[in-house]
Amino acid sequence: MTSIISAQDYEEMKKLASLVRFMNSTGHNPATSGNYSLRSKTLPDTAFISESGINKSKFTEDNFIPINFQTKKMHPDYLSSGRKSSDETDIHLSLFQITKTNCVLHSHILDALLFADLFQGLPCATVEGLELLKGFKGIKSHDLKINIPCFDNTQDIAKLAETIKPKILAEQYCFGILLRGHGLYVWGESVEEAQRHLEVFEYIFKYYIHSHRGK
Amino acid sequence: MTSIISAQDYEEMKKLASLVRFMNSTGHNPATSGNYSLRSKTLPDTAFISESGINKSKFTEDNFIPINFQTKKMHPDYLSSGRKSSDETDIHLSLFQITKTNCVLHSHILDALLFADLFQGLPCATVEGLELLKGFKGIKSHDLKINIPCFDNTQDIAKLAETIKPKILAEQYCFGILLRGHGLYVWGESVEEAQRHLEVFEYIFKYYIHSHRGK
Amino acid sequence: MTSIISAQDYEEMKKLASLVRFMNSTGHNPATSGNYSLRSKTLPDTAFISESGINKSKFTEDNFIPINFQTKKMHPDYLSSGRKSSDETDIHLSLFQITKTNCVLHSHILDALLFADLFQGLPCATVEGLELLKGFKGIKSHDLKINIPCFDNTQDIAKLAETIKPKILAEQYCFGILLRGHGLYVWGESVEEAQRHLEVFEYIFKYYIHSHRGK
Amino acid sequence: MTSIISAQDYEEMKKLASLVRFMNSTGHNPATSGNYSLRSKTLPDTAFISESGINKSKFTEDNFIPINFQTKKMHPDYLSSGRKSSDETDIHLSLFQITKTNCVLHSHILDALLFADLFQGLPCATVEGLELLKGFKGIKSHDLKINIPCFDNTQDIAKLAETIKPKILAEQYCFGILLRGHGLYVWGESVEEAQRHLEVFEYIFKYYIHSHRGK
Numbered sequence: 001m002t003s004i005i006s007a008q009d010y011e012e013m014k015k016l017a018s019l020v021r022f023m024n025s026t027g028h029n030p031a032t033s034g035n036y037s038l039r040s041k042t043l044p045d046t047a048f049i050s051e052s053g054i055n056k057s058k059f060t061e062d063n064f065i066p067i068n069f070q071t072k073k074m075h076p077d078y079l080s081s082g083r084k085s086s087d088e089t090d091i092h093l094s095l096f097q098i099t100k101t102n103c104v105l106h107s108h109i110l111d112a113l114l115f116a117d118l119f120q121g122l123p124c125a126t127v128e129g130l131e132l133l134k135g136f137k138g139i140k141s142h143d144l145k146i147n148i149p150c151f152d153n154t155q156d157i158a159k160l161a162e163t164i165k166p167k168i169l170a171e172q173y174c175f176g177i178l179l180r181g182h183g184l185y186v187w188g189e190s191v192e193e194a195q196r197h198l199e200v201f202e203y204i205f206k207y208y209i210h211s212h213r214g215k
Numbered sequence: 216m217t218s219i220i221s222a223q224d225y226e227e228m229k230k231l232a233s234l235v236r237f238m239n240s241t242g243h244n245p246a247t248s249g250n251y252s253l254r255s256k257t258l259p260d261t262a263f264i265s266e267s268g269i270n271k272s273k274f275t276e277d278n279f280i281p282i283n284f285q286t287k288k289m290h291p292d293y294l295s296s297g298r299k300s301s302d303e304t305d306i307h308l309s310l311f312q313i314t315k316t317n318c319v320l321h322s323h324i325l326d327a328l329l330f331a332d333l334f335q336g337l338p339c340a341t342v343e344g345l346e347l348l349k350g351f352k353g354i355k356s357h358d359l360k361i362n363i364p365c366f367d368n369t370q371d372i373a374k375l376a377e378t379i380k381p382k383i384l385a386e387q388y389c390f391g392i393l394l395r396g397h398g399l400y401v402w403g404e405s406v407e408e409a410q411r412h413l414e415v416f417e418y419i420f421k422y423y424i425h426s427h428r429g430k
Numbered sequence: 431m432t433s434i435i436s437a438q439d440y441e442e443m444k445k446l447a448s449l450v451r452f453m454n455s456t457g458h459n460p461a462t463s464g465n466y467s468l469r470s471k472t473l474p475d476t477a478f479i480s481e482s483g484i485n486k487s488k489f490t491e492d493n494f495i496p497i498n499f500q501t502k503k504m505h506p507d508y509l510s511s512g513r514k515s516s517d518e519t520d521i522h523l524s525l526f527q528i529t530k531t532n533c534v535l536h537s538h539i540l541d542a543l544l545f546a547d548l549f550q551g552l553p554c555a556t557v558e559g560l561e562l563l564k565g566f567k568g569i570k571s572h573d574l575k576i577n578i579p580c581f582d583n584t585q586d587i588a589k590l591a592e593t594i595k596p597k598i599l600a601e602q603y604c605f606g607i608l609l610r611g612h613g614l615y616v617w618g619e620s621v622e623e624a625q626r627h628l629e630v631f632e633y634i635f636k637y638y639i640h641s642h643r644g645k
Numbered sequence: 646m647t648s649i650i651s652a653q654d655y656e657e658m659k660k661l662a663s664l665v666r667f668m669n670s671t672g673h674n675p676a677t678s679g680n681y682s683l684r685s686k687t688l689p690d691t692a693f694i695s696e697s698g699i700n701k702s703k704f705t706e707d708n709f710i711p712i713n714f715q716t717k718k719m720h721p722d723y724l725s726s727g728r729k730s731s732d733e734t735d736i737h738l739s740l741f742q743i744t745k746t747n748c749v750l751h752s753h754i755l756d757a758l759l760f761a762d763l764f765q766g767l768p769c770a771t772v773e774g775l776e777l778l779k780g781f782k783g784i785k786s787h788d789l790k791i792n793i794p795c796f797d798n799t800q801d802i803a804k805l806a807e808t809i810k811p812k813i814l815a816e817q818y819c820f821g822i823l824l825r826g827h828g829l830y831v832w833g834e835s836v837e838e839a840q841r842h843l844e845v846f847e848y849i850f851k852y853y854i855h856s857h858r859g860k
Contacts, residue, residue, distance in 0.1 A: 031780030031844040055837075108777060110848060114855050131368055131397035132323060135246030141370050142396060153776055155786050181787060182776035192270075199246040201323060211328050213428060213858060346583055346612035347538060350461030356585050357611060407485075414461040418540060425544050428643060438817030561798055561827035562753060571800050572826060622700075629676040633755060640759050643858060 004066065004077050006042040013038060013048060013061035015191045016103060023198075024056035028107040032056065033183075035086035038191075040063070045070045047096045049085040069096040090161035091185060098165050099174075101187035103154040103194040112184040115205035116150050118212055123167070124149050125178060127204050136175050137193060137202040146172050148201075153182040176201055219281065219292055228253060228263060228276035231318060232405045238413075239271035240316040243322040247271065248398075250301035253279070253406075254317040260285045262311045264300035267327055284311040296343075305376035306400060313347040313380050316402035318409040330420035331365050338382070339364050340393065342419050350415040351390050352408060362386050363416075368397040391416055434496065434507050436472035443468060443478060443491035446533060447622040453628075458478040458537040462486065463613075465516035468494070468621075469532040479515040488549055491637045499526040520591035521615060528595050529604075531617035533624040545635035546580050548642050553597070554579050555608065557634050565630040566605050567623060577601050578631075583612040594643045598634035649711065649722055651687040658683060658693060658706035661748060668843075673752040677701065678828075680731035683709070684747040690715045692741045694730040695734040697750050714741040735806035736830060743810050744819075746832035748839040756827040758800035758834060760850035761795050763857055768793050768812070770823065772849050780845040792816050793846075798827040803839075819848055 005013075020029075020036055028034055032055050040046035065085040066075035072093055074085070086092070092104050119125040124147040127133070129169035131142045137145075149167040154160050160179075168174050175197045176186035186201055188194035235244075235251055243249055247270050248413075255261040263279035280300040281290035288307055289300070301307075307319050328395075334340040339362040342348070346357045354361075364382040369375050383389050390412045391401035401416055403409035435443070450459075450466055455587035458464055462485050478494035495515040496505035502523055504515070507599035514521075522534050549555040554577040557563070561572045569576075579597040584590050590609075598604050603628045606616035616631055650658075665674075665681055673679055677700050685691035693709035710730040711720035717738055719730070724819045731737070737749050738859050764770040769792040772778070784791075794812040799805050805824075820842045821831035831846055833839035 014683070030848045031777060031841045033777060033780065042383070086339060108848075112850050113775075113852060117856060129368075129396050130328075131394070132248060135248065142368055143370070153774075153787055155788070179776070181774050196246045203245045203323075205323050207328060208740070210424070211332060273627045344583075344611050345543075346609070347461060347463060350463065357583055373605070411461045418538075421540050422543060425540070425639070426547060464733075559798075559826050561824070562676060562678060565678065572798055573800070626676045633675045633753075637758060638756050640755070640854070641762060 004020065004043070004075060004200065005048075007039075008041050009038070009043070009048065010061060012041070012103075012191060013064055015078050016192075017059050017061045019105075019195055020050070020056055023105070023107065024059070028105075028109050029056040030108060033108040034093040035088050035092070036091040036103045037096075037184060039069075039096050040066065041102075042159045046075070047092060049092050052084045052086050067093065069093040085106075088157055090157050091164070094161040095126060095163055095185070095187055098169060099187065100189060101194075102189050103191045104185060104187045105194050105198055106183060106185050107198065108183040109202065109205075109207035111202060111209060113181055114122070114209050116178040116180045118208055119150055119178075125208075129210065130204065130207060132200055132203050135196055135203075137188065137197070139173065146173055146175075148176060148178055149174070150178045150180060153179050219258070219290060220263075221255075223256050224253070224263065225276060226257070227318075227406060228279055232274050232276045232278070234320075234406060234410055235265070235271055235274040238320070238322065243320075243324050244271040245323060248323040250303050250307070250321045251313070252311075252319045254284075254311050255281065256317075258290075261290070262307055262393055264307050267301050275378040277293045282308065284308040291304060298379075303372055305372050306379070309376040309380055310383075310400070313384060314330070314402065315404060316409075317404050318406045319400060319402045320409050320413055321398060321400050322413065323398040324417065324420075325392060326417060326420035328396055329424050331393040331395045334365055335395075337365065339386075344422065345419065345422060347415055347418050350411055350418075351388065352403065352412070354388065361388055361390075363391060363393055364389070365393045365395060368394050411422055416430050434473070434505060436470075436477075439468070439473070439478065440491060442471070442533075442621060443494055447489050447491045447493070449535070449621060449625055450480070450486055450489040453535070453537065454489070458535075458539050459486040460538060463538040463595050465522070465536045467501075467522040467526075467534045469526050470496065471513070471532075473505075476505070477522055479519050479522050482514045482516050497523065499523040509521050518587055520587050521594070523590040524595055525598075525615070525617055528599060529617065530619060531624075532619050533621045534611060534615060534617045535624050535628055536615050537628065538613040539632065539635075541632060541635035541639060542608060543611055543640045546610045548638055549580055550610075554601075555638075556564040557638065560634065560637060562630055562633050565626055565633075566603065567618065567627070569603065576605075578606060578608055580608045580610060583609050588598055608614065649684075649688070649720060650693075651652050653686050654683070654688070654693065655706060657686070657714050657748075657836060658709055660710065662704050662706045662708065664723045664750070664836060664840055665695070665701055665704040667706070668750070668752065673750075673754050674701040675753060678753040680733050680737070680751045682737040682741075684714075684741050685711065686747075688720075690775065691720070692737060694734045694737050697729045697731050714738040733802055735802050736809070739806040739810055740813075740830070740832055743814060744832065745834060746839075747834050748836045749830060749832045750839050750843055751828060751842065753828040754847065754850075756847060756850035756854060757823060758826055759854045761823040761825045763853055764795055765825075767795065769816075770853075772853065775849065775852060777845055780841055780848075782833065782842070784818065791818055791820075793821060793823055794819070795823045795825060798824050 006154050036050040038048045045068050046066050047069045051063040054063050126147050128145040133139050186198045188197050251265040253263045260283050261281050262284045266278045269278050310319050341362050343360040348354050401413045403412050466480040468478045475546050476496050477499045482494045484493050525534050556575050556577050558575040563569050616628045618627050681695040683693045690713050691711050692714045697707045699708050740749050742762050756829040771792050831843045833842050
């Protein structure tokens with residue numbers, strides 16, 4: 001435990017690390033993929049981003065790197081460590097800049113890809129009519145439409161991190177985005193809420209994939 | 216353990232709470248969904264309904280609220296607790312009013328939705344010809360038809376709780392009902408029988424979904 | 431442990447009971463379905479048949495009833511016990527009469543039903559070309575055809591137990607039979623071989639179901 | 646632990662044996678199928694090949710047989726043991742001859758068969774466009790094509806072991822091959838890399854199978 005990390009933040013890191021290991025065991029992180037982050041409750045403008053290249057079955061609360069999400073710079077105390085945050089750090093930083101999220105999960109779950117493929121060429125996947133939509137924060141009825149912004153995959157993460165911003169801000173309710181052929185980013189105001197939102201997305205994905213197949 | 220709860224009722228609560236946690240681990244309660252109830256063996260006209268907003272992985276025998284299923288009123292000893300029974304309490308109360316069930320399970324399992332979709336626009340899903348139908352109480356042959364009443368989803372639970380009554384009473388054999396886009400209510404004369412009926416429903420759902428897809 | 435049961439037989443019962451609980455945990459026995467048996471190594475013409483109505487998650491080596499498979503009579507020492515062997519006992523007895531099997535498993539696994547449906551109206555399901563066929567006793571190549579006799583479901587078990595005999599005897603290689611809408615009987619010369627054959631059947635079922643669906 | 650095996654090799658055998666048991670629990674080795682190998686770090690031209698006929702749930706670091714991959718002869722110290730390496734040993738030996746792999750896994754996972762069937766009659770399965778391709782060693786973008794050589798199944802393993810060589814050498818990136826109706830060979834420069842490559846293959850297989858089905 002690095003001394004710059006408060007007990008309060010460290011507690012959240014433990015919770016998230018536990019979720020990462022669980023997600024790994026249920027297909028979200030094949031081949032060491034996936035990345036995760038938390039907003040610091042004590043350090044200004046700071047996000048804790050998961051370290052690059054860690055086997056997620058062994059991910060712990062000590063595998064986070066503090067980054068200033070405005071300047072995009074690693075905390076000075078970590079510069080000499082030789083450690084590196086995820087290649088997709090910029091996506092996380094954008095989300096901390098423009099939303100109130102405190103926790104971001106990035107999953108490669110296959111259903112996210114199959115679901116996104118049902119909406120090829122469209123800027124959003126629009127879902128509606130499921131009781132479980134009420135698992136999203138603030139949603140009180142199944143009888144509404146939720147847009148999930150979709151983006152083409154790219155290796156230019158810095159550019160993608162800017163592209164997603166206006167699309168997310170354009171939605172009244174936005175809890176996640178899809179990268180085609182790549183995966184899902186999902187977030188919440190706590191680790192628990194991020195996990196709840198993830199469960200809603202997984203359910204939606206499966207429902208649409210299977211419904212589509214039956215037709 | 217609240218003093219108004221008899222040892223006999225508390226034993227059943229333990230059994231049901233254990234089943235709730237198992238069901239949670241197998242996809243019945245995504246995003247904290249689902250609700251559960253028992254008929255008291257010792258208190259008159261009383262149902263124990265699961266508390267609202269509990270993460271089902273942590274559900275225990277102490278997460279039940281006693282409600283009079285005729286008056287729909289919470290037991291006076293609980294009024295000052297600040298605790299609240301499930302938003303779908305009225306459905307459970309209706310089932311205790313009109314059937315002999317002692318245990319009700321409400322699952323959001325995705326297969327219930329996909330199955331109900333195969334019978335769109337029909338008042339019932341009719342199933343037949345499966346040996347496993349004999350898992351339903353009183354069924355001695357695969358060679359009969361069972362109707363499962365289906366209802367459109369709504370946020371008006373009080374109204375829905377009345378709508379379901381005549382449909383359930385109209386069936387000779389009725390072990391569960393489906394809410395489209397929402398889930399399954401299933402019941403039995405004991406926790407064990409409710410679970411057995413749930414297993415029959417899950418099997419039926421999968422059989423019809425997969426059979427339909429192959430065609 | 432009843433005194434008429436030899437240590438040798440009891441050892442096999444432990445192995446089979448352990449397999450029953452494993453099979454239960456993997457979907458072979460929904461709603462307390464399924465039944466199992468062993469040929470005694472020490473008592474003449476005796477099969478040990480699983481007891482009726484036991485929840486398979488709690489099945490133990492003490493849940494077997496000795497039956498003479500020629501006379502179909504329960505062992506005299508068990509007559510006053512009030513215990514009853516499976517309703518499908520006669521199927522097991524037929525298999526001990528006409529084959530060299532020492533262990534019979536009856537599974538309700540859904541894939542057995544979906545697979546049998548691909549061969550509707552045919553007396554056999556014929557499979558070929560899979561390397562895993564070599565998991566069946568005596569099969570040395572993927573390049574052959576195996577017939578799996580299929581029967582319509584019925585509640586007249588005594589009659590079914592006779593109907594299956596000539597169909598099984600007509601096949602050079604026969605490791606199991608299918609009951610449409612009901613399940614699979616599979617057997618082997620030991621508990622281990624019966625399990626291995628079960629794994630081959632499950633693999634075949636899935637392969638054909640998924641291949642068919644893709645077309 | 647046989648004395649000819651170095652501590653360094655034995656450590657790798659432990660890792661691989663642990664992976665074998667995990668793979669067995671996740672459907673890669675139905676009915677005792679599958680075989681595995683390591684290149685010795687200390688003995689010249691030596692591969693450790695898994696023993697024939699071992700139930701993979703009980704596979705340990707002591708179930709490997711040292712074989713010279715140039716001469717194809719078993720290490721002299723093992724000749725009198727009566728033990729035998731896998732029937733498919735020659736495939737492993739070819740891979741150690743022509744690639745830099747240090748670890749080979751052979752899985753019968755059903756998805757490998759269903760995937761290969763999508764490319765019937767073609768010499769290779771060509772995949773592209775998935776972010777997870779970056780899980781393969783040296784791949785830095787989703788935007789490329791990877792060929793997976795496919796071969797018809799045969800019982801003539803010696804011949805097959807020669808047939809695969811030029812096809813593997815013809816590919817710039819080759820991490821595995823498919824045998825139709827049989828399974829997948831996958832390899833890596835370490836046990837960890839072989840497992841990572843396996844996870845990429847499983848993901849690709851599922852993606853293509855499900856995408857194809859939706860069409």
